[in-house]
Amino acid sequence: SQTIHQWPATLVQPVGSPLSLECTVEGTSNPNLYWYRQAAGRGLQLLFYSVGIGQISSEVPQNLSASRPQDRQFILSSKKLLLSDSGFYLCAWSSFRGATGRETQYFGPGTRLLVL
Amino acid sequence: GEDVEQSLFLSVREGDSSVINCTYTDSSSTYLYWYKQEPGAGLQLLTYIFSNMDMKQDQRLTVLLNKKDKHLSLRIADTQTGDSAIYFCAEWRRRGANNLFFGTGTRLTVIP
Numbered sequence: 001s002q003t004i005h006q007w008p009a010t011l012v013q014p015v016g017s018p019l020s021l022e023c024t025v026e027g028t029s030n031p032n033l034y035w036y037r038q039a040a041g042r043g044l045q046l047l048f049y050s051v052g053i054g055q056i057s058s059e060v061p062q063n064l065s066a067s068r069p070q071d072r073q074f075i076l077s078s079k080k081l082l083l084s085d086s087g088f089y090l091c092a093w094s095s096f097r098g099a100t101g102r103e104t105q106y107f108g109p110g111t112r113l114l115v116l
Numbered sequence: 117g118e119d120v121e122q123s124l125f126l127s128v129r130e131g132d133s134s135v136i137n138c139t140y141t142d143s144s145s146t147y148l149y150w151y152k153q154e155p156g157a158g159l160q161l162l163t164y165i166f167s168n169m170d171m172k173q174d175q176r177l178t179v180l181l182n183k184k185d186k187h188l189s190l191r192i193a194d195t196q197t198g199d200s201a202i203y204f205c206a207e208w209r210r211r212g213a214n215n216l217f218f219g220t221g222t223r224l225t226v227i228p
Contacts, residue, residue, distance in 0.1 A: 090158055109157055
């Protein structure tokens with residue numbers, strides 16, 4: 001069966017410090033991978049998605065970046081965190097390949113980031 | 117517009133029915149989804165409906181789809197305290213490699 005892991009679960013970082021959040025998927029190959037942010041009291045904001053190793057699409061310009069060094073590994077990074085980067089970061093995967101629209105995204109447990 | 121819209125909050129008493137509404141944007145969306153997010157956790161798929169259906173029932177859950185008005189609803193019968201969560205609707209749009217667009221989420225609070 002497929003599983004998705006995120007770490008760390010919780011992170012408190014000072015403004016201006018770097019960030020690295022990791023997401024790994026097991027039990028599937030060549031997944032689509034997604035990073036979302038959920039700010040307090042707000043909905044999901046898609047940050048990045050990837051359809052393959054080294055292929056990253058950014059949905060929102062910001063001081064965050066993403067990388068996919070391996071098929072089932074997705075990393076969210078920042079060189080200098082801002083206060084506004086605080087939120088709940090969710091990684092998701094799907095195996096969707098096609099045009100029918102029948103896609104399920106499976107979400108990880110999330111990382112809660114607090115920037116002080 | 118581009119946004120999938122939902123009311124932010126809903127409160128119901130335990131045992132009553134809950135109805136969570138969603139307005140989506142793309143009339144050609146083929147699948148529409150409901151996800152549930154429990155406190156401090158990721159999202160889990162609850163149910164989905166194909167666009168050629170008007171209704172889908174799955175135990176306590178009933179999904180209604182009005183394609184003309186682009187309106188989707190989720191009804192939870194006999195709502196329990198364990199149903200307290202944020203509920204997201206999502207629509208699938210034919211657009212490149214990223215196709216699933218989520219609503220803002222509705223926070224359901226069940227009052228004992």
